[in-house]
Amino acid sequence: MSKNIPEKVSNRLTLYHSIMVEYLEAGIDTISSPQIAQRLGIDDSQVRKDFKLLNNAGKCRVGYLVKDLKDSIEKTLGFAQAKDAFIVGAGHLGLALAKYDNFNSYGLNILALFDNDPQKVDMLVNNKQIFHISKLPNLVERLGVDIAILTVPRQYAQPVADFLVASKIKYIWNFTPAVLKVPPEVKVWNENIMGSFLQFACKDIIQ
Amino acid sequence: MSKNIPEKVSNRLTLYHSIMVEYLEAGIDTISSPQIAQRLGIDDSQVRKDFKLLNNAGKCRVGYLVKDLKDSIEKTLGFAQAKDAFIVGAGHLGLALAKYDNFNSYGLNILALFDNDPQKVDMLVNNKQIFHISKLPNLVERLGVDIAILTVPRQYAQPVADFLVASKIKYIWNFTPAVLKVPPEVKVWNENIMGSFLQFACKDIIQ
DNA sequence: TTGTTATTGTGAAATAAATCACAAAAATCC
DNA sequence: GGATTTTTGTGATTTATTTCACAATAACAA
Numbered sequence A, B: 001m002s003k004n005i006p007e008k009v010s011n012r013l014t015l016y017h018s019i020m021v022e023y024l025e026a027g028i029d030t031i032s033s034p035q036i037a038q039r040l041g042i043d044d045s046q047v048r049k050d051f052k053l054l055n056n057a058g059k060c061r062v063g064y065l066v067k068d069l070k071d072s073i074e075k076t077l078g079f080a081q082a083k084d085a086f087i088v089g090a091g092h093l094g095l096a097l098a099k100y101d102n103f104n105s106y107g108l109n110i111l112a113l114f115d116n117d118p119q120k121v122d123m124l125v126n127n128k129q130i131f132h133i134s135k136l137p138n139l140v141e142r143l144g145v146d147i148a149i150l151t152v153p154r155q156y157a158q159p160v161a162d163f164l165v166a167s168k169i170k171y172i173w174n175f176t177p178a179v180l181k182v183p184p185e186v187k188v189w190n191e192n193i194m195g196s197f198l199q200f201a202c203k204d205i206i207q
Numbered sequence C: 001t002t003g004t005t006a007t008t009g010t011g012a013a014a015t016a017a018a019t020c021a022c023a024a025a026a027a028t029c030c
Numbered sequence D: 001g002g003a004t005t006t007t008t009g010t011g012a013t014t015t016a017t018t019t020c021a022c023a024a025t026a027a028c029a030a
Helices: A007-025 A033-040 A044-053 A066-076 A092-099 A101-105 A133-143 A154-166 A193-204 B007-025 B033-040 B044-053 B066-076 B092-099 B101-105 B133-143 B154-166 B193-204
Strands: A083-088 A108-115 A128-132 A147-150 A171-174 A187-190 B083-088 B108-115 B128-132 B147-150 B171-174 B187-190
Touching (some): A007 A033, A007 A044, A007 A066, A007 B193, A033 A044, A083 A133, A092 B092, A101 A108, A108 A133, A128 A133, A147 A154, A154 A171, A171 B193, A187 B193, A193 B007, A193 B171, A193 B187, B007 B044, B007 B066, B083 B092, B083 B133, B092 B108, B128 B133, B133 B154, B147 B154
Parallel strands (some): A083 A108, A083 A147, A108 A128, A147 A171, A171 A187, B083 B108, B083 B147, B108 B128, B147 B171, B171 B187
16 A cells, blocks of 8 residues: 655655644645745645645646645555554653654554653653563563664663564664664664754855 | 765764764774665665765775764764754753753754743753743844754744744754744754654555 | 636656776785 | 785766656636
């Protein structure tokens, strides 16, 4: 079902999605590709090509139906098909992600958090319990979770990743700046916060 | 000085940088392109092409000097040339970013945080003071800051962005899911946390 | 009704990025 | 010293992405 959506496209799809949410809230029910393109500073034919991938036809002189677009973006990006995940590391970043209301609407279900700090264990964040990290292997198995969101300090990133691998976690969304070493069957997605911004900052700020 | 480094390249440069930090800590002083490539699951000639942009020659049968590579990545990405910034929104994400030790080493200097919650005002986070948002225009002017990192809840994103624009902020690093409307002279960088991950998650998890 | 205009959809062209393939260099081995 | 191997550097090729250009469509206005 889910085609090969290139990374750049799915990035734009989430931006389109935010605009759809905004338009819906404003009670506007159609939108045109030039409107979207101008808002994002991109080419309007690109917007149309992206929408083509969604199998969502527009209407000449009118544009696209906001509701339909929103739905098909959600379907294409798999918002519908909920995925369960654990947050590993209950520091500020872990807590911020646990509270991030958007995860849920994007189909990512945070079931619990893990930390090794006894002070944090058993606290509730956004209705999700913080467990001691030693409980993780058991809960991975019982709940069939295979995504871990890694938000521990850099120096613990590799040992904790090793522990996740041993616990049969299959996907690691890595928010730490460490480049993890994992066996080939485990997939890591590096959330490279600085990377893209630096390019932006350097291009414009340093001339 | 700073050439046009494409976004994808600067993304990879930060990953290379992390590997260099790790190798330096391990006391290893040379590294080869196939080693790096294998670690990141990319092509080794690409690593070499990226390093070409850094003007950093390697040595046949030996590889590259870790220290030199690290330095030239930092120079190219402008780590050296420190940039000052304010964090706007002292929720968990704002606090997490304020504590993110990596910002500093990447040349981004967080001078202060801003929030409208009187309870938070005057607190210190990682030695940075939280000010009431009303103090922002004055401090922007006095300190000559032109970067704002926006971490407020979605519903406040646009009005706060308007306020930042009126306060003469020139660059907004947008961590909210809202797509901001700003005049053309103000540059917005959308940190699209879900976008890239969804692609990763969908491709592999949903088949 | 008929012209005008805004908008989609899409091939073609241009641009950018990644991969391949291999010569040249230099360390190591025998 | 000469063969072998590892590794760089880089043109050539391939693949992916973006932009351009324009015909087709349908709303709207006179």
